[in-house]
Amino acid sequence: MLVPNTATGLLYEVYNTLFPIVEEEMKGWEEKAAAIPDRELQLQALASIDSxxxxxxxxxxxxxxxxxxxEKAIRFIVAYQTISDYLDNLCDRSTSLDPKDFxxxxxAMKDALRPEAALQDYYAYRSxxxxxxxxxxxxxxxxxxxxxxxxxxxxxxxxxELWALYADLxxxxxxxxxxxxxxxxxxxxxxKDKAFGLSWYEFAAASGSTLGIFCLVSYAMGGxxxxxxxxxxxxSYFPSVQGLHILLDYYIDQKEDEMEGDLNFCNYYRDDVELLxxxxxxxxxxxxRTRDLPDSTFHQYIPKGLVALYLSDEKVESLREGKQVRKRLLKTAGMSGAFLHYNIRLYNKVKLHSVGRLPPTEC
Structure with missing residues (x-):
């Protein structure tokens, strides 16, 4: 498979090649989650897949x-991200506040990155x-x-190294x-030597992404x-791409986190102007930082795609100055970012994989 070098080609492969495989992989994990005997673990596993x-x-x-x-890369990415989302739910909505438990x-995420590692009792410190x-x-x-x-x-x-930062966070x-x-x-x-002059909350955000691992693993699998x-x-990916990823994730979740009492790193900016x-x-x-990577055009689409994806979420509409922030960030992401954003919103609205088979307008 050739790495797409246009926004149109990227979306075509995403909708037609990748998403159907992701759907099948996730369906399998959802079935396994539904069979979990413990009711609390079952609820959190299913909730993490659903949301x-x-x-x-x-x-x-x-x-x-x-x-x-x-396909092998997708199998790894879906399984690893499912571990991440499941454990995040267990910690966020936890019956425990014990750091040893977390x-x-x-x-589990460390062992998943060590092919020869023996399995452990990952639930050792919880009921x-x-x-x-x-x-x-x-x-x-x-x-x-x-x-x-x-x-x-x-x-x-x-x-x-990326896992260690993620786990600490x-x-x-x-x-x-x-x-x-x-x-x-x-x-x-x-x-501090890894923070590259970022604030503590920006460094924390950059540590909370799995994208660097997915990039490394995919290149390794491709030989x-x-x-x-x-x-x-x-x-190239830490802290820039990973920081953008998680800050956007926190940005759209501000109201939800406030209601749940969860920590949100976007709350530590002086005001909305500084956040933007x-x-x-x-x-x-x-x-x-991604400009000089191999397949540089693909990597240049990643930050644009993150902006396009997260700002397509309907939660943006309910945020203070949400529409204005979206407008400004899409302008920063350029024409390709706006193009990806439009197509993602269209896909989300229709919610059918057939949308991906419609040839998007060239950008």
Whole structure:
């Protein structure tokens, strides 16, 4: 499979090639989630699939970098993202506030990146344990996919570095409310060398994305890895693309997080003006840092696509100055960003895969 180098080609492959496979993979995991014996674990597993399906759809775009192994890449991406979303639900809506519990749960994401790793008791520090092997099956699926990649050894340390940041974030942001900010700011100070001058909440946001891992794994599966590429991907995706990804995610969830009492990093900007300026900064930074990657045109579409995807969510309509922010950010993302946004909104409105088979207007 060739990596698309136009917005039209990208959307065609996404709707016609990737989404049907993602749908099948997610259907299988939904069936397994429905069979979880413990009611609480079952509810959280099903809720994470139902409400966060678009995370898997968006992540699957990176499978286009895997060449003929794109189906294997999708299998990994869907399984790994499903672990992430499931564990996020367990921590967000948790019956526990124990950091040891959160740390142990996220060992599953680490083991999923280590093909030879033995499974662990990921529920060791919580009362709910009977998941019918659901989490273990997700881990094993990731491991099996990675074993099929000859180049995985070249990227494993980088994947684990991104996992470590992700896991730290998930632990620190889900503990008792009064402990969250002190833990996050201390963690930030300990990692100042990785923060690239960002604020503590922007560094935390950049740590909460799985996109860098998906990019690394897809290139490795496609046999395109070179000695310098893993470090180049890290530089290009962390913190710029990953920061933009999660800040947009938090941006659209502001009202929901306020109602649920969840931490939202967008609340720490001085005002909406600063928030908009920083989102624009991340767009420009992501475009600049991905410019020299192989398949650079594809990577340039990623920040544009993130803006297009998240601002297509109906939750934007309910936010203060939401329509104005969307207008400004789409302008920053350029014509291609606006084109992708229009097509995503059309797809969401119709909610049928047949929309993807309509030839979009060339951009």
């Amino acid at each position: 966060k399906k678009f995370h898997c759809q968006g992540g699957a775009v990176f499978a286009l970098l895997a060449g003929m192994k794109y 740390r142990m749960l996220h060992e 709910e344990k009977a998941d019918g092997g659901y989490l273990e099956k997700l881990v094993l699926t990731c491991q099996a996919a990675l074993k099929d990649s000859d180049d995985y050894e070249q990227i494993q340390e980088y994947c684990l 998930q632990v620190h942001k889900h503990v008792k409310v009064e402990e969250r900010i002190p833990r996050l700011t201390t963690w930030y100070k300990e990692n 395109k890895m070179t000695a310098s590429l893993p470090q180049h991907i890290m530089y 300026e920083r989102l624009q900064y991340f767009i420009h930074l992501a475009e600049d």
